Amino acid sequence: MIIDCHGHYTTTPKELGDYREQQKADLKKNPQHQAQKGALKISDDQLRESVENAQLKLQRERGTDVTIFSPRASWMGHHIGNASTSKAWTEHCNDLIHRLTTLYPKNFVGVAQLPQSPGTPIDSSVRELVRCVDELGFVGCNLNPDTSGGFFNGPGLADRYWYPLYEKMCELGVPAMIHVSEACNAPYFQTTGSYYLAADTVAFMQMMTSDLFKDFPELKLIIPHGGGAVPYHWGRFRGLADMLKRPPLKESVLNNVYFDTCVYHQPGIDLLLDVIPIDNILFASEMVGAVRGIDPETGHYFDDTKRYIDGSTKLSATDRAKIFEGNVRRVFKRFPSSL
Amino acid sequence: MIIDCHGHYTTTPKELGDYREQQKADLKKNPQHQAQKGALKISDDQLRESVENAQLKLQRERGTDVTIFSPRASWMGHHIGNASTSKAWTEHCNDLIHRLTTLYPKNFVGVAQLPQSPGTPIDSSVRELVRCVDELGFVGCNLNPDTSGGFFNGPGLADRYWYPLYEKMCELGVPAMIHVSEACNAPYFQTTGSYYLAADTVAFMQMMTSDLFKDFPELKLIIPHGGGAVPYHWGRFRGLADMLKRPPLKESVLNNVYFDTCVYHQPGIDLLLDVIPIDNILFASEMVGAVRGIDPETGHYFDDTKRYIDGSTKLSATDRAKIFEGNVRRVFKRFPSSL
Numbered sequence: 054m055i056i057d058c059h060g061h062y063t064t065t066p067k068e069l070g071d072y073r074e075q076q077k078a079d080l081k082k083n084p085q086h087q088a089q090k091g092a093l094k095i096s097d098d099q100l101r102e103s104v105e106n107a108q109l110k111l112q113r114e115r116g117t118d119v120t121i122f123s124p125r126a127s128w129m130g131h132h133i134g135n136a137s138t139s140k141a142w143t144e145h146c147n148d149l150i151h152r153l154t155t156l157y158p159k160n161f162v163g164v165a166q167l168p169q170s171p172g173t174p175i176d177s178s179v180r181e182l183v184r185c186v187d188e189l190g191f192v193g194c195n196l197n198p199d200t201s202g203g204f205f206n207g208p209g210l211a212d213r214y215w216y217p218l219y220e221k222m223c224e225l226g227v228p229a230m231i232h233v234s235e236a237c238n239a240p241y242f243q244t245t246g247s248y249y250l251a252a253d254t255v256a257f258m259q260m261m262t263s264d265l266f267k268d269f270p271e272l273k274l275i276i277p278h279g280g281g282a283v284p285y286h287w288g289r290f291r292g293l294a295d296m297l298k299r300p301p302l303k304e305s306v307l308n309n310v311y312f313d314t315c316v317y318h319q320p321g322i323d324l325l326l327d328v329i330p331i332d333n334i335l336f337a338s339e340m341v342g343a344v345r346g347i348d349p350e351t352g353h354y355f356d357d358t359k360r361y362i363d364g365s366t367k368l369s370a371t372d373r374a375k376i377f378e379g380n381v382r383r384v385f386k387r388f389p390s391s392l
Numbered sequence: 393m394i395i396d397c398h399g400h401y402t403t404t405p406k407e408l409g410d411y412r413e414q415q416k417a418d419l420k421k422n423p424q425h426q427a428q429k430g431a432l433k434i435s436d437d438q439l440r441e442s443v444e445n446a447q448l449k450l451q452r453e454r455g456t457d458v459t460i461f462s463p464r465a466s467w468m469g470h471h472i473g474n475a476s477t478s479k480a481w482t483e484h485c486n487d488l489i490h491r492l493t494t495l496y497p498k499n500f501v502g503v504a505q506l507p508q509s510p511g512t513p514i515d516s517s518v519r520e521l522v523r524c525v526d527e528l529g530f531v532g533c534n535l536n537p538d539t540s541g542g543f544f545n546g547p548g549l550a551d552r553y554w555y556p557l558y559e560k561m562c563e564l565g566v567p568a569m570i571h572v573s574e575a576c577n578a579p580y581f582q583t584t585g586s587y588y589l590a591a592d593t594v595a596f597m598q599m600m601t602s603d604l605f606k607d608f609p610e611l612k613l614i615i616p617h618g619g620g621a622v623p624y625h626w627g628r629f630r631g632l633a634d635m636l637k638r639p640p641l642k643e644s645v646l647n648n649v650y651f652d653t654c655v656y657h658q659p660g661i662d663l664l665l666d667v668i669p670i671d672n673i674l675f676a677s678e679m680v681g682a683v684r685g686i687d688p689e690t691g692h693y694f695d696d697t698k699r700y701i702d703g704s705t706k707l708s709a710t711d712r713a714k715i716f717e718g719n720v721r722r723v724f725k726r727f728p729s730s731l
Binding site for chain 1: 542543544545546548550551577579580581582584585586589590593594596597598601602617618620621623624625626627628629630631632634635636655656657658659660662663666667682683684685687689694695
């Protein structure tokens with residue numbers, strides 16, 4: 054089985070975007086506007102239509118089986134509005150994912166967006182996580198480490214601010230993917246290029262310079278986009294651990310941190326497989342995401358990362374099975390055993 | 393000849409640090425304090441002592457010949473104080489580099505720090521660049537793309553804010569290395585780990601999404617630390633150029649942008665050499681910098697990057713000569729032909 058652990062619902066029916074625009078309009082009139090969840094009229098047929106010719110078609114074409122699926126990352130937009138804005142928006146986004154997992158239980162497994170909001174306690178995120186795991190059958194969450202949208206002025210990931218969420222994640226047995234949303238300080242940051250990769254790198258550095266995993270030995274965090282700059286600079290990070298008098302990375306982070314394979318060319322994947330232990334690598338493509346075109350150098354989709362894993366000359370069959378399935382099941386403990 | 397194009401004077405005599413502390417003390421009393429340059433009492437013997445057992449010893453041991461040398465990057469601290477603070481501090485830092493290049497003309501060639509200061513025009517940097525090139529014989533400058541120290545809230549590199557500097561650089565025939573200074577939003581950023589690499593990646597994305605090099609076809613910019621996350625994600629950036637309807641990277645940036653080799657392990661250097669055209673790679677180590685220890689996996693210094701270039705199995709002798717010397721001379725046009 055091939056499990057893609059990083060997919061976002063980027064092809065939502067128009068009604069979801071309209072709902073968000075209405076939220077923004079309400080906030081324009083009154084930044085303190087208290088959002089009500091209200092209803093979203095989207096039929097099952099619309100949901101089917103939105104994925105049949107996109108994610109499902111690509112699953113079939115590429116030969117992957119299941120996608121661990123979450124709301125569109127760039128649309129999380131935690132910097133928009135207030136806590137009520139984020140709560141209503143997040144619940145709808147998660148509800149749609151749940152409906153898709155019900156329509157296509159063999160193709161999609163749910164991961165939650167959290168209703169984070171700058172300057173507000175993490176409690177509402179804890180509550181939404183519980184709802185999504187207990188009631189909607191989700192197996193993980195996406196955690197935004199910079200709800201400001203690019204100003205990097207909130208608490209670092211080792212800050213006690215996050216501890217109630219980490220506690221609940223450990224209790225429920227679910228991991229988080231550390232994933233920022235849209236950058237709102239363009240043109241300084243471009244969301245899917247510089248901002249995502251910068252945030253990935255920042256997250257790793259925060260983890261390796263803290264005692265977070267001493268406090269939460271069971272916590273599992275996934276750094277997407279191949280770990281940002283980290284594997285390419287693995288020597289630098291090993292050396293910085295030494296310079297900063299931190300334990301070796303194997304001790305400080307590699308029992309808890311995982312890298313996905315969203316790296317869109319063969320040499321990058323080869324490097325990832327070369328320097329990061331196989332047990333810490335999870336297959337992912339983020340298909341229908343940041344980079345949707347065809348690579349003129351190969352004639353294949355940039356984001357068809359299965360080809361690069363298949364194309365690696367150093368992986369054993371056991372290694373491949375770990376990356377495609379075993380590691381993902383180990384990290385996402387609640388991934389359905391029936392699948 | 394082997395030219396290391398990225399070295400900072402990290403081993404300055406204590407008096408320089410004392411001078412900076414006095415600046416900070418003055419600013420504590422009055423944030424508008426107008427700094428006077430004043431004098432710095434450091435003897436030639438002190439300067440010799442500061443490098444003999446550090447940079448010069450390592451040059452000899454590693455078999456490199458010349459270091460293109462600039463003030464300590466993490467100490468540039470453009471966010472500190474006001475324009476007068478930065479002017480006085482920068483002039484002293486550059487003067488020390490000049491004295492070193494006079495004491496060791498075969499070992500050091502100077503590159504300038506600029507007296508940038510948030511919210512102030514770039515004119516003072518243009519003036520200092522002219523002083524350093526015309527009067528001190530410097531061959532380039534370090535340009536800080538985020539003088540806020542980590543909040544990424546200033547003008548992007550394609551903004552017209554920078555154009556007077558770019559014009560002068562082209563007129564003088566000197567390149568800039570895009571290099572941030574200390575992060576002042578710890579623990580969010582760690583300076584030499586996440587902040588440097590994030591800024592490198594941000595800089596590249598700003599360049600590839602702009603028409604900067606159409607306006608300045610002769611401008612040459614160096615992205616340090618192996619280009620941040622860029623080479624590892626070269627497929628992503630090629631794909632993003634396509635997604636964002638930008639020209640291919642070869643057209644948009646590769647006539648103007650260079651990556652140094654400050655990547656501290658063999659697999660990282662191998663990737664860099666594999667995906668980036670050889671003509672765009674400049675040898676560098678940033679020795680006595682961010683990572684000063686010995687890699688237990690190899691028994692050699694992490695930052696002895698010459699070993700990795702030597703260790704590459706794919707480079708021809710011509711390629712090596714380009715990386716070690718030819719490309720550096722081409723980008724740093726004013727590098728002394730006598731050397």
